[in-house]
Amino acid sequence: MTTIAVIGAGITGVTTAYALREQGYDVIVMDRQRYPAMETSFANGGQLSACNAEVWNNTGTVLKGLKWMFKRDAPLLLNPAPTWHKYSWMGEFLYNIRNYEKNTVDTVKLAIAAREPFHRWAKQENIDYDLEERGILHVYQSKKGFEAGIKVSELLAKGGLERSTVTPEEIRTIEPTLQGKYYGGFFTPSDSTGDIHKYTRGLAEACERKGVTFMMDVEVSSIAQAGSKHRIQYISKLTGAPQHPESVEVDALVICAGVGSRKLAAMVGDRINIYPVKGYSITIPLEDEISQTSAPWVSLLDEEAKIVTSRLGNSRFRIAGTAEYNGENRNIRADRVNPLTEWVRYNFSGVSTENAIPWAGLRPMMPDMMPRIQTGKQPGVFYNTGHGHLGWTLSAATAEAVTALVHSSIKP
Template structure:
């Protein structure tokens, strides 16, 4: 049976290991961290949100980005310092604006497809990850944003997702603790939330028990592929029959070593975890997951005593610094919309989202016959992971086991570089 190396033990790496193991492959997962899901998959917004499938490739995003460049607490922050990678990525981003509609529909379709796979993984592994099927509520404060949301709802419907338009009173009926001047909202009952870190760690532990190997704290320094094998060099040199790159923002450099161009840019996102230490805060925090489209902020309730608030996008290269001026808007948002929740005990975090310029994940085969990719999911890695893991595992099986024929519905995504 072919032995496949998986680079990265974040959510895409662990779910890819599951999908490969399910198909009978020997699998070894590598990660430079000592534990699974310690980087971008550590403390995201927690949403499994097909309703957030809209891609960012619009002229309105560009205009807002320019306007926000001098505003430190803006939802989108761009370091004006020039750099070839940033410039080339942004040029490709603009070139994909004509694909906005098609890519939004395809992302929604993938997100809906992913739900069954995630349920299967959770059921088989028995992992507890504070999952709740409570739905996701988008709310709006301006007519312009609300009208845009109506148009997006039509695109999501083409991707197989239904969501319900709500009046202001219906929004408050869904979440009575929400404060603010709300104009209306959209409710996606089929969306859900959970703790990505707990899920990835629990699934990794289960996979170990099934025979999947994890070489943690093992930084891969070099990788190359030829007709006979794939060679990884780090603490030692190891050879495999194939490789799947699931390395987040590091995927770009690994792809270059393997002769491919995977134009990922690191887009930093922030979150805070509000520890709900008392009964009053627990009662005042929302029970449903929220998305404030104007502020670009998402929330999740993780168990009874944690409230996760995440958002913002920062184009600042491979910079992992946690900036107070980017965290403070999240704290202020909590205090504005949920004033009875205590923000005395708040844990900030920042992670680098691996984003392709067309906002679509890079899934499928590389130039070399033994090389594959499952990376570049941007802000929807948690949401899409089960679907893209299944797709790439089917492609690997088709290439590495000649007698295996992938089903027509499970083919590699064809996305722009």
């Protein structure tokens, strides 16, 4: 049987492992964390959002970024300290403004294609992940923002997604708990929300039942060709004793390691120019009846604030947002978390934020905002990575795509 290593146990790695195993491959999943879904797949905004498929490569985003650069609580923040990686990435980002429309349309198509396998896998493996199929309500604070949203809707429609325009009165009808004043918005009933961590862990357990091997707490130190195979050298972190490199030989490998993919790609002679873009979330335990009835069930996306929400069952409310260009830095900053808390207080005053749990994760972003599903220079090397802020939304489609790519090159 053909053995394939999947490096990375987040949402893209686990969905890839599942898809490969379904096609009859012997699969080994490797990850530096002790459990699956402990990095960017731990506490994201929860939206399965084709309506949020607009890529960021547009002049408006750049101008907002320049305006916000020295505002510590701004939705988008750039640490201006120079590094070659950061500024070369930004140069490529600006270059790809020319591809804004095409990449947005292609991303919408991919997001829609992901829905069927995503929900099918959850049903056949009986995964409980707090799924809410109530749609996503996209709201705008200003007329200018709303009019820009109309143009985005036209691009989304080209990709096959229809979302309806809604008035302030209709916003209140769709989500009666929302207290803030908004100029208008859009509603996408076909989008949904859920807990990425619970889904990934549930699918990982299903993989194990099907015979997938998980090698956790291992740090990959090198990847080299060994005849027709690939030798992956790693250091295990399971014991406190001094560790010596160990290795495993596989027929092929798929790199799905999020922000770690750039380093792994360099080991096999490829350039995958991922930059880590930090995002923050807070998870609010809804511990009393007033908080539970005051929190929304319909998922929201506040365009100007760059904040999204998801209701995770009766007892949790997730709020996420912001983008911070500050390298591979996972520190949680109070001045970045505070806008999320204040947004909740403004829009849902009955929700107690006393015990809000903050979190920060690193989105693996390519300069053109498009995921990389491709082969490497070496035979038997494949990539499924670079999904940016849409890893949760796109994961099932890209897992099937990379599996088809593997299958066209290597039979089980």
